[in-house]
Amino acid sequence: MVANAERGEIDIVLGKKRRVLRPSYEAVMTIETLTGRSLRELAQMANAMTMPIATMAVVVAELIRAGAADDDIGGKQGEPEVWGKLIYEAGMPAIAARLTVVLTAALTGGATISGELKPVATTKGIATATGD
Secondary structure, X not given: OOOOHHHOOEEEEEOOEEEEXXXXXXXXXXXXXXXXXXXXXXXXXXXXXXXXXXXXXXXXXXXXXXXXXXXXXXXXXHOHHHHHHHHHHHOHHHHHHHHHHHHHHHHOOOEOOOOOEOOOOOEOOEOOOXXX
């Protein structure tokens, strides 16, 4: 599956497989509940690279679940512990950078409830986020 930037998705490579992170409202609500942290705190932690690996695993698991095809995640693949091991293997700074992008889009109101990016206002002579 390939990330669709127009939906607010970004891709991430974990376990030698490209996966999609999608900042849907449901994913964000679940992440906040499971981590006990606000979206703002999570975005700041990702940006500062202070997010614990267990928290990263929860965030990644839920964002992947929101962006995955129904058959892409099953059984243990959807469990945060599995994602934590893959994050450790991939390197936490690289994953934190990807999480910063996706969590900031959700935090700043740049994404709709379903995780789609909102259109950026265009000004003559200035490129938009969609390249128009």
